[in-house]
Amino acid sequence: MNKWILRLFVALMTFILSVALTGAFRFLFGGSPIEIVRVETPQSFLDFSDDQAQIAAIYSEYGPAQTRHDRAFFERVEADNFMLFSGQERLTREQDIQWMESQPLDRSYDVRVHRIRVFGNSAVSRGHILVTYGNGQTASWPFIDVLVRRNGTWQIQSTTSSE
Secondary structure, eight states: OHHHHHHHHHHHHHHHHHHHHHHHHHHHTTSOSSOOOOOOOOGGGGOOHHHHHHHHHHHHHHHHHHHTTOHHHHHHHEEEEEEEEETTEEEEHHHHHHHHHHSOTTOEEEEEEEEEEEETTEEEEEEEEEEEOTTSOEEEEEEEEEEEEETTEEEEEEEEEOO
């Protein structure tokens, strides 16, 4: 036990001596050898408000487009290799559109986005779709979307949802 205490004491004293010598050396011979440079990042580089507005515009049209079974809208906003993950199912863009077209016309959809996070040319959004059935009953389907910007246009790459 005494050997460990002695070793610990020697290590501590060595550390204190090295810190003191380093400080004295820097004081006598001209400060820190490391130059600290502050890099200014342009504010516009980190400003994704335009992208968030473009994505929010997609979601403002999404519910009405799904209500009226607007194939052209979904072919425009869902990427060619779009995938929908819902429970145990996995649907391509075409399968998703065919499912939408097979639904009764008396359903209405309202998309409510809780959060949009943009990471350069990709983004993640989270929210839920409020479905109102013809008999007045409602259901809420939570979703998480991954979006990508290609040629200046945002598209939904994948959706994970539960019905």
